[in-house]
Amino acid sequence: MSEYVQAKRDAERARARLTTTLAELKARLNPAAFAEDQLDMVKTNAVKAAGQVREAVAARPAVAAAGAGLLLAFLFRKSIGRGIAALRGKDEEPDLPLPPPPRATSSRRTT
Missing domain, CATH: 1.20.5 (Single alpha-helices involved in coiled-coils or other helix-helix interfaces)
Structure with missing residues (x-):
């Protein structure tokens, strides 16, 4: 048991x-x-x-600073480009919105 x-x-x-x-x-x-x-x-x-x-x-602080500088240049590339264009005296065209797509025409026949 x-x-x-x-x-x-x-x-x-x-x-x-x-x-x-x-x-x-x-x-x-x-x-x-x-x-x-x-x-x-x-x-x-x-x-x-x-x-x-x-x-x-x-x-390696110099390498880190160079990397940080490159990252900042990449992040602010549009602003930097506009600034350079302004210094050169070239007016950059503003970003315009895209036109709306053409409307689809109906192929139904009315009789």
Whole structure:
């Protein structure tokens, strides 16, 4: 009979572990909890990346400054182009909206 009692206790412990595991799984699969976990992971990776960038900039500040300058030139390329055109005395045509597309004609016959 002791084997039966031992098996019953083992089954109860296994059932309790399974219930706990299912509760944990259900909590992790909750969309809000999943989104929060993903956000925490993104924050952690962003902090790591910022640390790596800080180290790279400290190691080679001239290269970092040149890269930042190129990025700014790219972001403000239209403004820079307009400024250069104004200095040259050329008037740049403003961006005009596109004309509306032609209307489709009906091919129905009226009799």
